[in-house]
Amino acid sequence: MTATTATVERRGRPFWAGRRATGLMFIGPAIFVMLLVGLFPFLWSVAVSFQDLTGSNRTGNWIGIANYQKLISDARLWAALGRTLLILATALPLELLLGLLLAFHFQADRPFKRVFVALLVLPAVVPPMVAGSMWRLMLDHKFGPFNQIIGWLAGEPIVLLWVIKPHLAFWAILIAEVWQWTPFMFIILLAALANVEREQLEAAEIDGAGRLRVFFRIILPAIMPVLSIALLIRALDLFRIFDAVWQLTRGGPGNKTETVSIFMYIRGFQSFETSYTAALVVVLLILLSLAVTLALRRMEIAR
Amino acid sequence: MRQRSGFREAGWYAASLLILAVMLFPIYWMFMVSLKRPEEIFKSPPVWFPAQPQFGNFNALFTDGDVWSLWNSLVIAGMSTLIAMFLGTLCAYGMVRFKIGGDNLAVWILSQRMLPPIAVVFPIFLAYAFFGLADSYPGLILLYTAFALPYAVWMMRGYIQEVPLELEEAALVDGHSHLNVLWKVTVPMARNGLIATAIFAFVFSWNEFLFALVLTRTEVLTFTVQISQYFGSQSTFWAKIAAMSVLGTLPVFIAVTILQRYLVRGISLGAVKG
Numbered sequence: 001m002t003a004t005t006a007t008v009e010r011r012g013r014p015f016w017a018g019r020r021a022t023g024l025m026f027i028g029p030a031i032f033v034m035l036l037v038g039l040f041p042f043l044w045s046v047a048v049s050f051q052d053l054t055g056s057n058r059t060g061n062w063i064g065i066a067n068y069q070k071l072i073s074d075a076r077l078w079a080a081l082g083r084t085l086l087i088l089a090t091a092l093p094l095e096l097l098l099g100l101l102l103a104f105h106f107q108a109d110r111p112f113k114r115v116f117v118a119l120l121v122l123p124a125v126v127p128p129m130v131a132g133s134m135w136r137l138m139l140d141h142k143f144g145p146f147n148q149i150i151g152w153l154a155g156e157p158i159v160l161l162w163v164i165k166p167h168l169a170f171w172a173i174l175i176a177e178v179w180q181w182t183p184f185m186f187i188i189l190l191a192a193l194a195n196v197e198r199e200q201l202e203a204a205e206i207d208g209a210g211r212l213r214v215f216f217r218i219i220l221p222a223i224m225p226v227l228s229i230a231l232l233i234r235a236l237d238l239f240r241i242f243d244a245v246w247q248l249t250r251g252g253p254g255n256k257t258e259t260v261s262i263f264m265y266i267r268g269f270q271s272f273e274t275s276y277t278a279a280l281v282v283v284l285l286i287l288l289s290l291a292v293t294l295a296l297r298r299m300e301i302a303r
Numbered sequence: 304m305r306q307r308s309g310f311r312e313a314g315w316y317a318a319s320l321l322i323l324a325v326m327l328f329p330i331y332w333m334f335m336v337s338l339k340r341p342e343e344i345f346k347s348p349p350v351w352f353p354a355q356p357q358f359g360n361f362n363a364l365f366t367d368g369d370v371w372s373l374w375n376s377l378v379i380a381g382m383s384t385l386i387a388m389f390l391g392t393l394c395a396y397g398m399v400r401f402k403i404g405g406d407n408l409a410v411w412i413l414s415q416r417m418l419p420p421i422a423v424v425f426p427i428f429l430a431y432a433f434f435g436l437a438d439s440y441p442g443l444i445l446l447y448t449a450f451a452l453p454y455a456v457w458m459m460r461g462y463i464q465e466v467p468l469e470l471e472e473a474a475l476v477d478g479h480s481h482l483n484v485l486w487k488v489t490v491p492m493a494r495n496g497l498i499a500t501a502i503f504a505f506v507f508s509w510n511e512f513l514f515a516l517v518l519t520r521t522e523v524l525t526f527t528v529q530i531s532q533y534f535g536s537q538s539t540f541w542a543k544i545a546a547m548s549v550l551g552t553l554p555v556f557i558a559v560t561i562l563q564r565y566l567v568r569g570i571s572l573g574a575v576k577g
Contacts (some may be wrong), residue, residue, distance in 0.1 A: 014428045014471070014472065015472065016400070016481070017400065017402045020401065022401065023397045023400075023401025026394060026401065026481075027393070027404065033452060040425050044426055045425065045429065048429060105318065108315060110312070110315060110316075112316075116319050120326055122327065122559070123326060123329075126555070127512065129510075129527045129531065130548045132542055137541060141344060145351065148349060187570070188567060188570070188571045192575060226574045226575050229572065232417075240419035240511050242420070243513065261420075264422065269428070278425065278426070280422075284419065284422045285489065289351060289418065293414050294417070296414060
């Protein structure tokens with residue numbers, strides 16, 4: 001295995017690379033489909049966002065930037081954004097840390113290691129909405145085993161209403177999220193660790209460098225390119241978190257666990273605030289496209 | 304280098320088994336619930352192993368016709384994967400060998416993959432309502448194709464870069480067309496990567512929930528939406544949820560276990576090459 005970094009070799013230039021017309025015919029159909037589904041509906045929402053369309057008002061008048069002004073003063077939106085970032089800021093470090101610990105543990109070459117690893121990645125490929133359903137079942141205060149188990153550990157029966165009490169609902173989401181995606185971090189980091197050069201590690205060991213020092217000086221820089229991609233993928237996944245939250249709490253109780261995606265879903269598809277949702281879509285797509293493009297460029301993954 | 308004592312070994316295995324037990328427990332629980340009789344599911348304290356495991360919950364899915372949702376998922380994910388792999392491989396080949404678009408195009412394509420689905424699907428929803436494409440196979444397959452394309456292009460770009468150029472050059476000099484070279488030389492060389500990419504693209508579409516939730520009502524309900532409909536305000540049909548989840552998850556587990564070698568590369572978007 002070799003990690004690709006910015007230094008990946010660039011393949012030679014074929015003699016036919018200059019035949020642009022032929023090349024365009026190869027990329028044309030795919031680009032067309034992506035634009036058809038990505039760009040044109042987007043332009044449509046830009047137009048819609050300057051009107052006042054709702055479920056009951058289907059004709060709509062042009063109202064300028066009123067929807068955008070409303071976005072800025074929408075406390076519920078800001079709360080949803082804050083909550084999303086809070087989930088991001090707690091789940092991501094946890095997944096990274098646990099994934100790294102697991103990767104170090106399973107780095108050892110022992111019989112059956114591959115079986116362990118193969119089984120351990122399974123949570124990451126469960127459909128996220130099924131994962132949400134599973135945890136709803138696990139955390140049920142009557143027939144779910146989770147309370148039972150912490151009751152055993154605590155030595156007394158414990159009844160926690162996980163998806164009903166607001167402060168617990170946040171933890172329920174966090175548990176489901178970390179459970180599902182720690183294996184994702186784990187398997188990527190495990191592969192990255194396998195690529196750290198043996199000689200360097202052995203040289204450091206002979207020099208008597210401490211474990212922490214070896215980690216920060218040799219291992220971390222070596223796995224950094226892969227680590228940063230994994231973090232980017234996870235951060236964007238967490239920012240758009242929907243499936244598991246929907247299954248666990250549907251944003252409730254009240255709107256106490258509403259994330260940005262849930263907020264948009266409710267506004268767009270349940271209260272049918274068409275133009276208002278469109279405005280949010282426009283803002284979000286522009287901001288995120290910029291952020292993602294910048295991040296990807298910095299990482300030079302595209303080379 | 305490291306000295307191994309029996310004690311250390313045993314400790315490693317004990318820790319590994321404990322980790323596995325914790326991580327796989329929710330999956331175990333879902334499987335057990337699917338085998339319980341309905342009244343057993345709601346017992347408190349919970350039953351860890353059904354007294355008489357039975358397949359009645361699965362039978363109910365068949366007799367009530369709920370399994371059609373699995374068929375819908377199969378059709379939508381399958382068709383869109385085929386189309387996306389076809390167009391995606393062409394596109395990747397054009398980018399790699401004809402140097403079209405350079406890094407900018409590659410970054411744009413990858414960024415398409417990373418946008419929030421809810422923001423992508425809302426404009427689609429408006430457009431589909433206008434063109435009457437909602438809740439239909441063509442509409443869903445088109446959207447899932449566009450969803451799978453960035454992944455297919457991105458991954459195939461990596462696999463095609465690994466195919467040696469000399470073979471293609473020789474074939475072209477022999478007078479084969481570009482399309483012929485791609486089909487006869489490049490695709491066979493990149494076959495394993497192509498199959499792995501196709502299966503992962505399929506799994507992502509199969510697992511998808513939000514697009515289907517927004518765009519299906521009754522006609523082409525996928526299994527993830529079907530599961531969400533079992534959650535009622537009055538009662539929740541756990542027997543069906545568990546059984547359907549098992550049916551929906553098992554194929555994914557099998558696919559991923561077979562593709563173990565390609566897994567890391569597949570989910571890290573090629574950041575780690577296997």
